[in-house]
Amino acid sequence: MQLSARSYEDLPALITLMTGDEKHGRASESTLDVLWVLYNRVLKVDPQAPDDPDRDRFLLSKGHGPMAYYAVLAATGFIPLDALPTFGRYDSILGQHPDRALIPGVELSSGSLGHGLPIAVGVAVALDLKGRAGPRVFCLVGDAELDEGSNHEAIALAGRLSLSRLTVCVIDNGSATHGWPGSIDERFRLEGWSAATVDGRDHDTIEAALSAAQQDRPHVVVAEVE
Amino acid sequence: MRDRFMKVSGALLDERPDLAIVLADIGFGYFAGAGVATRHPGRVLNVGIREQLLVGFAAGLAMEGLRPIVHTYAPFLVERPFEQVKLDFGHQGLGGVFVSVGASYDAAAAGRTHQAPEDVALMSTLPGWSVHVPGHPDEVEAILRSTAAGTGLDCIRLAESANPEAVPFSSSLTPVRRGSASAVTVVAVGPSLAPVLEATAALDATILYASTIRPFDADALRTFMAAPAVVLVEPYLAGTSSAEISAALKDSPHRLLALGVARHEHRRYGSRSEHDRAHGLDAAGIRRSVTDFLASAA
Numbered sequence: 001m002q003l004s005a006r007s008y009e010d011l012p013a014l015i016t017l018m019t020g021d022e023k024h025g026r027a028s029e030s031t032l033d034v035l036w037v038l039y040n041r042v043l044k045v046d047p048q049a050p051d052d053p054d055r056d057r058f059l060l061s062k063g064h065g066p067m068a069y070y071a072v073l074a075a076t077g078f079i080p081l082d083a084l085p086t087f088g089r090y091d092s093i094l095g096q097h098p099d100r101a102l103i104p105g106v107e108l109s110s111g112s113l114g115h116g117l118p119i120a121v122g123v124a125v126a127l128d129l130k131g132r133a134g135p136r137v138f139c140l141v142g143d144a145e146l147d148e149g150s151n152h153e154a155i156a157l158a159g160r161l162s163l164s165r166l167t168v169c170v171i172d173n174g175s176a177t178h179g180w181p182g183s184i185d186e187r188f189r190l191e192g193w194s195a196a197t198v199d200g201r202d203h204d205t206i207e208a209a210l211s212a213a214q215q216d217r218p219h220v221v222v223a224e225v226e
Numbered sequence: 227m228r229d230r231f232m233k234v235s236g237a238l239l240d241e242r243p244d245l246a247i248v249l250a251d252i253g254f255g256y257f258a259g260a261g262v263a264t265r266h267p268g269r270v271l272n273v274g275i276r277e278q279l280l281v282g283f284a285a286g287l288a289m290e291g292l293r294p295i296v297h298t299y300a301p302f303l304v305e306r307p308f309e310q311v312k313l314d315f316g317h318q319g320l321g322g323v324f325v326s327v328g329a330s331y332d333a334a335a336a337g338r339t340h341q342a343p344e345d346v347a348l349m350s351t352l353p354g355w356s357v358h359v360p361g362h363p364d365e366v367e368a369i370l371r372s373t374a375a376g377t378g379l380d381c382i383r384l385a386e387s388a389n390p391e392a393v394p395f396s397s398s399l400t401p402v403r404r405g406s407a408s409a410v411t412v413v414a415v416g417p418s419l420a421p422v423l424e425a426t427a428a429l430d431a432t433i434l435y436a437s438t439i440r441p442f443d444a445d446a447l448r449t450f451m452a453a454p455a456v457v458l459v460e461p462y463l464a465g466t467s468s469a470e471i472s473a474a475l476k477d478s479p480h481r482l483l484a485l486g487v488a489r490h491e492h493r494r495y496g497s498r499s500e501h502d503r504a505h506g507l508d509a510a511g512i513r514r515s516v517t518d519f520l521a522s523a524a
Contacts, residue, residue, distance in 0.1 A: 101319055107289070109317050112309060118279045119314055122286015129246070129268050130290060150310070153276035157283070 006075050008036050014071035018087035021096045027065030030173040030200070030225045031140065035072045037206045038138065038169075047077035050105040054134050057123055059108040061116020062142040062171065063097040070094050078105040114148025117141055117168060121154045124166040124218075136165050138210070143172040143184060143222075158218045159192030166218040167210060171200060173225045188220040200225035227384040228327050230363035234370050235295055235325075236262035239269055245293050245374060246271055250280040252298045253327075281307040285314035288322050293374060299333070300326035300342035300383070304349060316352055321377045323370070329385035329417075330462050330487050331501040334494075343487035346383065347466045350440055355379045356397070357440035359416030359461070361389040365437050368395035385461065386498060387417040393435050399446035403433040410455045410520060413447070413471070415439050418459040418507070425512035429520075439467060444474030454480040455523065457516055461507065463487050483519040485512060 011032060039045070044056045060069055067087070074081045079093065086092035093102040097111025108116055120139035127135055141151065158166055170184055180187060185195035196209040200223030209221040232253070239245055239262060246269040247257060254272045257263045263270040271287075273279050277298065284294035296303065303326045304311065315322055326345065333340040349357050356378060360366045366384065372395065373380035393400050399413065402423070409430045414422040419435050426433065432450055436443070439460070447456075456475070460466050464486030471482055487505050494504065502508045506515055 109313070112313055114278075115282055115310065115314055118282025118310070119286040119289065119318075121279070122283035123289050124286070125271065125283070126287045126290030126292050129287075129292065150278040150282060153273070153279035154282070157273050157276065157279060 010075060011036065011068070011071045014074060014081070014084055015067045017084040018067045018070065018094070020088040021065065021067065024065030024096070025067075026173070027062070027142070028067040030142075030171050031062065031065070032068040032072075033201050033203060033225075034140065034169055034171060034206055034223050035068055037203050038210065039072050039076045041203070041207045042210045043138065044135075045105065047105060050078065054132065056135050057107050057120070057137045059110075059116045059120045059123070059137070059139045060098060060106075061108070061110055061120075061139055062113070062145050063110030064113075064142075066094075066096070066098050069098060073103070073105060079103060113142075113145040114150040117151050117154040120166060120168070121158050121161075121163065124158070124163045125161065127165060128163075136167060138167050138169065140169045140171065142175065143170055143180065144175040144177065146170065146180070146184065147176055147178075155188060155191050155193070162192070162216050163218045164214045164216055167214070168218070168220045169210065170220060170222045171225060172222050184222045185220060193218045193220050195220045195222065197222040197224060199223075227360060227363050227366045227386070227388060230366045231297075231325055231370060231382075231384055232256045232260070234367045235374075236260055238371070238374050239266045242293075242374065244291065245269065245295060246287055248273065248280060248284040248287065248294045248296045250277050250298050250302065251275050252302070277302045278307045278310050281310035282314045284322055285310070285318060285320050288315070288320040289318065293321065293323065293377070295323045295325060295374065297325045297327075299328040299340060300345045301328070301340060304345040304381075305342055308348060312352055315379060316354055321379055323373045324381045325370070325384060326381070327384045329383055331492075332386040332498055334496050334498050334501050337495060338491060338493070343462045346439065346460070346462045349381050350466065355381055355440060356438060358382045358438050360384070360437050361416040361419050361435070362392035363388060364392035365395055369437065383416070385417045389417060389420040393419070393437065395437065397438040397443070399434040399436050399443040399450070401432065401450050402435045403431065404450075405430045405432040405452065408453045410453060410457060410516070411447070411451045412457045412459065412516070413467075415460045415467075418461045421502075421507065421509040421512055422459050424509035425516060429516065442467060442470035442474065444470065447471065447474050448478075451475075454478060455520070456480060456482050457519065458482065458484045459507070459512060460484070460486040463489065481519075481523060483515065485515055
């Protein structure tokens with residue numbers, strides 16, 4: 001494996017460089033396409049300026065199985081490719097859950113489910129308060145993660161505050177124990193969000209849904225994967 | 227104390243554009259009624275009755291450079307969202323000022339759901355937090371102004387009971403009374419000072435006062451302690467700071483009596499003073515415990 005990979009086709013090979021967290025392999029695979037589209041087509045972020053105050057914010061709430069995230073960060077220049085084989089080691093920057101203190105460009109230390117979305121709501125409000133018109137705030141959660149009650153506190157408040165700069169992407173691989181009768185997007189719509197459901201493997205569709213500008217409300221994209 | 231907190235935090239919002247007050251309904255009525263929410267509609271933020279969100283949301287504000295002042299009842303600020311406190315602030319490397327009301331059993335008549343005498347013990351398990359237990363409204367103001375100007379993790383515990391006089395704010399143990407070379411050393415925390423002074427008026431005792439209990443000022447304890455006997459009086463869970471004192475005196479043989487709220491659930495309503503009496507934290511109870519402690523060594 002040459003350590004110069006930069007394309008989508010390289011990602012599976014990059015992921016195989018990271019061993020030791022096979023139990024979360026499915027979680028990692030489920031996020032791969034959305035993460036790739038985010039970092040290559042949607043997010044206004046620069047690996048050379050990861051702290052640019054006008055960057056888009058991306059908070060990976062679903063910190064489980066971050067191998068796809070690390071592969072995308074490596075392929076887009078945020079972390080060196082040769083960090084990938086160190087995954088999980090004592091002195092590695094790449095753990096089984098990401099740490100913002102260790103990885104350039106990572107906004108959120110995650111792993112405990114149900115934290116990212118409440119924080120993202122706070123980030124969106126803070127950007128409003130500071131008058132920064134440009135940055136959008138993206139948060140990726142899993143469909144099973146939505147079981148956590150803290151998410152629903154955040155979904156309700158974001159809807160009431162009409163946080164138009166906030167976009168949540170739900171990776172729906174049907175892993176929520178009790179499911180979401182009536183669909184996930186309906187749950188968000190009920191709280192005043194706009195919503196779209198897309199094929200979580202179709203890059204053009206994902207890009208269109210994530211890029212859709214919202215004028216007066218937060219937006220959710222439910223990305224369905226197998 | 228709470229009145230002073232609200233008045234001063236409102237004034238701080240006028241002075242500091244980077245501050246925000248974050249509430250979960252509780253307390254919003256004051257800031258609305260006092261005009262603070264009208265003057266700063268974007269910085270008096272009420273998330274509703276959503277305490278996990280309260281903390282996570284405030285962390286999001288901190289992530290973008292604001293200094294949040296997060297306020298509600300102690301059980302809902304420390305216990306219910308404890309993982310958010312631990313991860314969304316400490317683990318993310320963010321700062322904020324947490325201000326609780328309802329200290330221990332201030333809300334005695336409300337019952338166990340509104341009581342959290344374990345709060346300081348819980349906060350003490352987390353790295354990086356300073357825990358302040360003011361004993362007078364003037365101390366509340368000094369601590370609030372100091373912490374609001376900082377960048378760290380601060381928790382301020384407001385109580386309904388207060389000492390008659392304020393002690394000038396210091397993060398160190400402050401000697402209030404000096405005894406002889408054979409005097410017992412009594413560490414009184416926050417509102418415990420008044421009953422401690424009354425209880426020990428006739429005793430040969432050095433009284434040290436703490437309105438900041440974390441980090442614990444081990445150097446001052448070693449400096450002021452004379453005889454190897456220490457009494458710790460905390461207005462929350464008994465023994466919360468025992469390990470700090472043991473660590474401070476690890477090279478010195480000593481005896482320690484730790485007074486505070488008993489660990490068992492005292493399933494009673496009533497008033498704060500009735501609960502003080504039940505836990506032996508009124509002046510008579512403290513005097514009795516200290517006298518027995520000193521007699522047992524004789």
